[in-house]
Amino acid sequence: MNCYEFQDYISGYIEKELSLSDVKKFDHHFRLCPACKDAYKGVVSVINALRDLDRVALSDSFNAILQSRLKRISSKPARRISRYFEDGRILGFEPKYAVASIVAVVLIIVLSVGLFPERRGPSTVNPIPLSTQQQVREPAGVSEMDIPSTPSSAYLADDSKDDSTDSKSDVHKSTPSYKGKIKLVKDRQ
Amino acid sequence: MPKKHQYSDEELIRRFQEGDEYAYLELVNRYRDRLMNFTYRFLGNEEDAEDIVQDTFVKLYTHKHFYRNIAKFSTWIYTIAANLAKTELRKRKRRKVSYLSQMGTDEKDFDLPTEDKTDDYSEGRFTEGHIQNAIQKLPLHFRTAVILRDIQELSYEEISNILNVPLGTVKSRINRARLQLQEELRYVKEKGRTSIR
Numbered sequence: 263m264n265c266y267e268f269q270d271y272i273s274g275y276i277e278k279e280l281s282l283s284d285v286k287k288f289d290h291h292f293r294l295c296p297a298c299k300d301a302y303k304g305v306v307s308v309i310n311a312l313r314d315l316d317r318v319a320l321s322d323s324f325n326a327i328l329q330s331r332l333k334r335i336s337s338k339p340a341r342r343i344s345r346y347f348e349d350g351r352i353l354g355f356e357p358k359y360a361v362a363s364i365v366a367v368v369l370i371i372v373l374s375v376g377l378f379p380e381r382r383g384p385s386t387v388n389p390i391p392l393s394t395q396q397q398v399r400e401p402a403g404v405s406e407m408d409i410p411s412t413p414s415s416a417y418l419a420d421d422s423k424d425d426s427t428d429s430k431s432d433v434h435k436s437t438p439s440y441k442g443k444i445k446l447v448k449d450r451q
Numbered sequence: 452m453p454k455k456h457q458y459s460d461e462e463l464i465r466r467f468q469e470g471d472e473y474a475y476l477e478l479v480n481r482y483r484d485r486l487m488n489f490t491y492r493f494l495g496n497e498e499d500a501e502d503i504v505q506d507t508f509v510k511l512y513t514h515k516h517f518y519r520n521i522a523k524f525s526t527w528i529y530t531i532a533a534n535l536a537k538t539e540l541r542k543r544k545r546r547k548v549s550y551l552s553q554m555g556t557d558e559k560d561f562d563l564p565t566e567d568k569t570d571d572y573s574e575g576r577f578t579e580g581h582i583q584n585a586i587q588k589l590p591l592h593f594r595t596a597v598i599l600r601d602i603q604e605l606s607y608e609e610i611s612n613i614l615n616v617p618l619g620t621v622k623s624r625i626n627r628a629r630l631q632l633q634e635e636l637r638y639v640k641e642k643g644r645t646s647i648r
Contacts, residue, residue, distance in 0.1 A: 273626035304633030311582055311636075312601035318491040320483055320501055328479070328505055332512055 263287040268298045272305050456481070460524035468515050475515075478524075479508050485603060486532050492598045493536045495587045503539055507532045526612045529605075533595055533613060540591070585635040593628035600625050 263271075268291045274280045275288050292299055352360035458466075458474075460481065466474035486507055491500035510531050518527055586594060592614070599610045611621045 269630055270623075270626065273622065273629060279622075300637075301630065301633065304637055305629045308629050308632045308636060309601055312597070312632075313604070315492075315582060315602060316579060317484065318488055318497060318500070320487050320504065324483065324501065324505070325479075328508055331505065331509055335509065335513060 263291045265291075265295060265298055268292075268295070269301060272302055275302075276306065276309065461520060464515065464518050464524050465520065468518070475512060478511065478528075482525075482528055483508075486528070489529065489598060489603055490532055490536050492583070492586055492602055493533075493594060494539060495583055499539055500536075503532060503535045506535050510535070522612060523609065525605075526609055529599070529603075529609075529613045530615075537591065581636060581639050582632075585632050585639070588635060589628055589631060593624050593631065596621055596624040597628035597632070601629075 268288065271280060271284060271288055275285065280288065292302060355363070458477070460478065463474040463478050467478065483504060486504045487500055490503040491497055494500050494503070507528065511528065518524065586598070589597065595614060596610060599605045599613065600607070605613075607618055607621050607625075610625075611618045614621065616624075
């Protein structure tokens with residue numbers, strides 16, 4: 263046994279928790295090492311000193327203060343939330359049943375959302391055919407000469423110009439050709 | 452050693468949970484001094500220790516239904532007191548930090564209070580103040596374990612339940628705390644001898 267092991271075993275030795283073989287090794291090292299002997303004696307005197315420490319008394323007013331605090335607590339009306347957790351119960355149920363029911367409700371909600379996928383809503387579906395919509399929109403639509411009215415739209419317009427190498431041809435590409443369509447409207451008229 | 456009582460702690464807390472206020476008072480009488488000693492040795496200040504004992508009993512009153520009859524009552528009440536005492540220490544630490552940060556840099560050079568050197572070390576006995584100082588120098592987890600074992604005289608199993616650490620860890624913490632205490636007190640003793648000469 264070396265000094266480190268000896269120190270690890272001091273409390274076990276004092277409290278008689280070591281095996282017989284460890285006790286023999288401990289005793290052997292104790293006889294040979296004066297420093298460990300001192301450490302052992304020091305620990306024994308520390309334990310005795312701790313056990314002999316004076317008891318600290320509470321002040322005389324302790325019970326009176328405690329009772330006034332308890333009175334204040336019991337006279338206070340129960341808070342809204344705490345009312346649901348009275349007597350170790352949640353909403354009047356045993357905690358395990360309360361948790362199980364909350365989990366069940368959450369599961370039902372999650373499953374029902376999964377079974378009925380979110381609809382896009384009626385506003386996105388336009389009953390008018392696409393071709394008719396285009397015809398109706400286009401006469402009053404944007405002309406190539408429109409000046410951007412807001413800074414953001416100006417910025418966007420600038421951006422589109424910057425991004426393209428040939429701005430004119432891009433504008434023609436991005437906006438549909440009106441010539442044929444205007445003709446179509448005229449024909450209909 | 453605790454006295455033998457007509458009702459066990461667990462019976463009393465069960466009766467208190469059923470609304471018997473006398474059972475609560477009996478529990479307070481049984482534990483007030485033990486908790487005071489524990490918190491005082493832990494914090495090193497009587498006033499704070501008493502406040503923590505008050506808070507512990509208020510918690511017992513307001514959270515009586517949180518106790519389940521799977522653990523010993525003593526373990527439960529000591530756990531509450533230990534947690535409150537640790538919180539108090541954290542608060543103190545924060546207060547100290549903010550106090551130091553409010554001071555100017557020149558003001559930070561203050562002297563530590565000098566220890567009383569007139570005590571008699573020659574008989575190999577330590578004074579109460581030296582032991583208390585040495586306990587305060589222990590790291591928190593060593594401090595709690597050694598107080599519960601050597602001052603409160605609780606079993607290793609109870610301490611293991613209170614601290615929520617394995618039995619082996621408790622034993623090792625207690626042994627290391629005792630070694631650290633004997634080192635500290637030996638140093639104090641040697642310092643005392645040289646000052647007497």
